[in-house]
Amino acid sequence: MADANTDRPRRAPARRLAEAVLKAVGLFVILEPVWMLLPFAGFLYGSVLHIETLGRNPYTAWLTHFVFPVLTLGWLGPVLVAAGLALFLIGAGQIYWAKIRRSGLVTGGLYRFVRHPQYVSLTLLGVGLLLTWGRAITFLAFFIMMFLYYYLAKSEERTCLRLFGPDYERYGERTSFLFPGDRLLRPLRSRLPTFGLPAPLRVAGAFLAAMAACFALMWLIDAVKVAVRVVPYLAVTVPLGAPEGASTQPPITAGEAGGVPFVQAGRLAVARGPYRNAWASGFAEDLLRRLRRSDALKEFLAFLDDPAGDAAIVFCGPLEKPEHPGRPASPAAVGAVGRGPPPDAAGPDRVRLVLLRCALAPGADIRDALADKSRRVIRGGCIAPVNLGRPEAEDIVEGDVVRPGPGFPGEERWDFFIRQFAAQRAALPQPPAERAALVPGRAAEATLVLVRAPILRTRLDPAFAKEILDSLVASARFRDRLRKVGAGDRVVAVAFPRPGPDWYTEHHGQPQVSVFVILAQLGTGAGLDGLFRPADRELVAAFTAEVDFKVPPPNDRVDTFATIGPRRDLEERWRFFLSGVGGKTE
Numbered sequence: 001m002a003d004a005n006t007d008r009p010r011r012a013p014a015r016r017l018a019e020a021v022l023k024a025v026g027l028f029v030i031l032e033p034v035w036m037l038l039p040f041a042g043f044l045y046g047s048v049l050h051i052e053t054l055g056r057n058p059y060t061a062w063l064t065h066f067v068f069p070v071l072t073l074g075w076l077g078p079v080l081v082a083a084g085l086a087l088f089l090i091g092a093g094q095i096y097w098a099k100i101r102r103s104g105l106v107t108g109g110l111y112r113f114v115r116h117p118q119y120v121s122l123t124l125l126g127v128g129l130l131l132t133w134g135r136a137i138t139f140l141a142f143f144i145m146m147f148l149y150y151y152l153a154k155s156e157e158r159t160c161l162r163l164f165g166p167d168y169e170r171y172g173e174r175t176s177f178l179f180p181g182d183r184l185l186r187p188l189r190s191r192l193p194t195f196g197l198p199a200p201l202r203v204a205g206a207f208l209a210a211m212a213a214c215f216a217l218m219w220l221i222d223a224v225k226v227a228v229r230v231v232p233y234l235a236v237t238v239p240l241g242a243p244e245g246a247s248t249q250p251p252i253t254a255g256e257a258g259g260v261p262f263v264q265a266g267r268l269a270v271a272r273g274p275y276r277n278a279w280a281s282g283f284a285e286d287l288l289r290r291l292r293r294s295d296a297l298k299e300f301l302a303f304l305d306d307p308a309g310d311a312a313i314v315f316c317g318p319l320e321k322p323e324h325p326g327r328p329a330s331p332a333a334v335g336a337v338g339r340g341p342p343p344d345a346a347g348p349d350r351v352r353l354v355l356l357r358c359a360l361a362p363g364a365d366i367r368d369a370l371a372d373k374s375r376r377v378i379r380g381g382c383i384a385p386v387n388l389g390r391p392e393a394e395d396i397v398e399g400d401v402v403r404p405g406p407g408f409p410g411e412e413r414w415d416f417f418i419r420q421f422a423a424q425r426a427a428l429p430q431p432p433a434e435r436a437a438l439v440p441g442r443a444a445e446a447t448l449v450l451v452r453a454p455i456l457r458t459r460l461d462p463a464f465a466k467e468i469l470d471s472l473v474a475s476a477r478f479r480d481r482l483r484k485v486g487a488g489d490r491v492v493a494v495a496f497p498r499p500g501p502d503w504y505t506e507h508h509g510q511p512q513v514s515v516f517v518i519l520a521q522l523g524t525g526a527g528l529d530g531l532f533r534p535a536d537r538e539l540v541a542a543f544t545a546e547v548d549f550k551v552p553p554p555n556d557r558v559d560t561f562a563t564i565g566p567r568r569d570l571e572e573r574w575r576f577f578l579s580g581v582g583g584k585t586e
Contacts, residue, residue: 061572062579067218068134069225069582070456077131084125091118105164107171114176115157119149123178136218143214147207153178225582231532232452232459232581234469237445238493240483244441252285254437257370259421263288263437267304267311269366272435274420276565277344277351278316281519281541282440282486283563286388287314287353287396289439296397300355300382310379311366315354315417319346319385348543348561349389349484350398354413356381378410388484424566432566435540436521443488448472449528450495453581455513458497468497468513471547475558478545485541490522494531496577500546510549516577518542518570532578539570 071077091110095118098106110117126142160168176182197205250266261272263284268291270284278284291297291314292304303310344350358369358376369376385399425431450469452458458465472478472495487493500512519540520531530536542564551557564570 061569061576062222063136063140065136065222065576065579066134067136067139067221067225068130069229070133070454070580072131072134072582077128077133080128081125081132082128084121084123084128087121087124088118091121105160105167105171107175112175113180114178115172116149116153116178119153119178123149139218140214143210147210150178151203229532229578229581231578233528234450234452234465235528236448236450236469236473238448238473238479238482238487239445240441240443240479240488243444252288252437252439254435255367256434257367258372258418259425260370260418261432261435262313262366262370264366265289267309267366268292268301268314269311269370270314271316271370271417271421273316273566274417274424275316275318275351277348277563279541279566280348280485280543280563281435281491282438282484283388284316285437285486286440286484287316287386290388290392290396294386294395294397296395296401297355297382297384300357300380300401300403303357310357310359311369311376313356313358313366313369315356315413316351317354317417318344319350319352344562347387347389348563350385350387353384353386354381354417355384356410356414373411373414378414381408381410381413428566428569433538438486438491438540440484440486442486443483443491446482446487447492447528448482448487448495449492449531450497451577453496454577455497455499456580465497467549468515468547469495471549471553471557472515472545474553475556477556477561478558481543481545481561485519485543487519490524491540492520492522492528492531492537494518494520497547500548512549513547515545515547516542516564516573517545518574534571539574542568542570542573 087110094106094109094111098104114120123146126145130139130142157168157172164171252263252265254261254263256262262269263272264270265288268288270288270291271278272284273279278287292301294301301312304312356378357380359379360366360369361375364375381404383402383404384397386396387398388396390396390398448469450458450465450472452462452465458468482488482493485493494517496516496518498514498516500514503511503513519542520537521540522528522530523536523538526533526536544562544564545558546560547557548559549557
């Protein structure tokens with residue numbers, strides 16, 4: 001016993017470190033669903049753990065998804081959680097009662113079957129959590145926790161052998177290690193080859209093997225889940241009003257040149273951006289359609305009435321003048337990467353336009369001018385604040401139009417916007433696909449699909465999901481937003497309800513719901529089920545809307561729209577929202 005006591009201080013620091021790591025990882029695994037249900041979840045995952053960085057890379061974004069669907073196998077997960085917690089408390093009660101009574105080695109009760117019932121109970125609790133709330137990070141943490149449990153249990157057994165000697169040795173011979181029945185595998189273990197590696201190498205190799213098994217199992221479960229997934233949704237046709245008649249101006253087309261996406265009608269072009277409002281589906285098209293009807297801009301754009309001549313290229317910036325107009329925006333300024341950008345204080349329909357009159361080189365067109373500025377010369381410009389939320393009969397210009405003189409820094413403004421486009425593209429995980437022109441007001445109705453995810457209540461309570469859908473359809477503001485973004489025909493609005501600002505305090509009352517709406521263009525011949533087959537649809541754009549259930553009908557419950565800027569990877573958000581969905585839910 002003297003040797004054992006001498007050896008104990010040398011082992012103590014390593015053991016204390018292992019126990020501390022185990023407790024931290026175990027606490028994270030057990031309480032991960034709790035973190036997600038508390039108001040500071042955004043702070044924990046955003047500011048502390050910086051988990052949003054995983055979503056910036058397609059190779060790591062899946063770690064934020066669900067491996068198992070939420071409530072896999074129904075209520076079996078919560079039952080296992082309750083059973084694991086109960087067994088843990090029973091096992092802990094046996095240990096602490098023995099300490100109080102100073103009765104020595106505990107061999108009865110749960111310890112009659114396994115030597116570490118508390119670890120078995122925590123494992124059972126962890127499996128229940130995974131079947132209830134099977135996020136990839138929780139899945140990974142569970143495997144790490146199990147790995148640490150094994151080595152911590154081995155360390156505890158060495159301690160018990162030093163303390164209880166032959167009594168513990170006889171106890172170990174007649175009981176299982178961690179799981180009932182695992183003692184039957186002892187003869188098999190004796191036949192396995194041993195490589196005589198040092199302990200650090202054995203532990204490192206075992207850890208790598210455990211992680212390989214973890215990732216392989218995650219991939220397999222996810223593949224099976226996607227193969228059998230049935231997405232629960234509700235669909236309705238939303239009236240948008242009478243479609244507008246054919247315009248007398250040239251047809252609107254879309255293109256991209258020099259990293260600048262744009263829409264064009266004749267010699268007038270509007271860039272999609274760089275300000276995020278101008279990235280909204282239908283925004284640039286609506287702006288292009290209404291610019292020529294503006295009395296405030298009529299004098300400046302009069303040169304477009306000539307049969308041939310200069311072109312006008314329009315860039316969109318924030319309504320408030322930037323403090324440093326010659327400095328490109330930083331990546332943090334061009335779009336949020338958390339749950340979504342905060343609402344624009346000026347609203348989603350207001351921007352400040354910089355209109356540039358450009359003389360094109362012989363044989364050049366607007367695409368050439370954007371790709372190579374040597375193919376054009378800026379001859380003048382004008383700056384105007386506009387509001388596309390104003391009624392059709394009113395002028396979109398809202399405020400004073402500034403017509404700078406000969407000293408207008410047109411080239412400086414041009415370079416500023418081009419640098420912003422370049423910064424936005426560099427921040428994207430992959431270059432955005434070229435979007436077709438979607439002209440607002442051309443469809444009399446649109447299809448709205450409400451996916452009953454990711455909020456679990458929308459699947460468990462069909463009436464709640466239906467109430468969200470009815471609130472969206474009844475909202476004049478929401479219908480107007482669908483019209484402005486060009487929804488209709490093959491462009492479907494797909495809404496994913498998420499917890500709103502007061503969800504955690506009013507979860508069982510009248511909560512606010514934040515709806516993430518993605519516009520998806522269906523391929524020819526594809527039905528609504530084609531939305532969930534990537535080959536049959538293309539994601540076009542997105543916006544968010546807030547639904548407040550405290551507002552009584554027939555008042556409009558929908559308010560506070562926000563445009564999703566170019567940095568948001570829509571395909572990634574789509575996969576994330578659906579990652580918690582499995583097979584049939586009803």
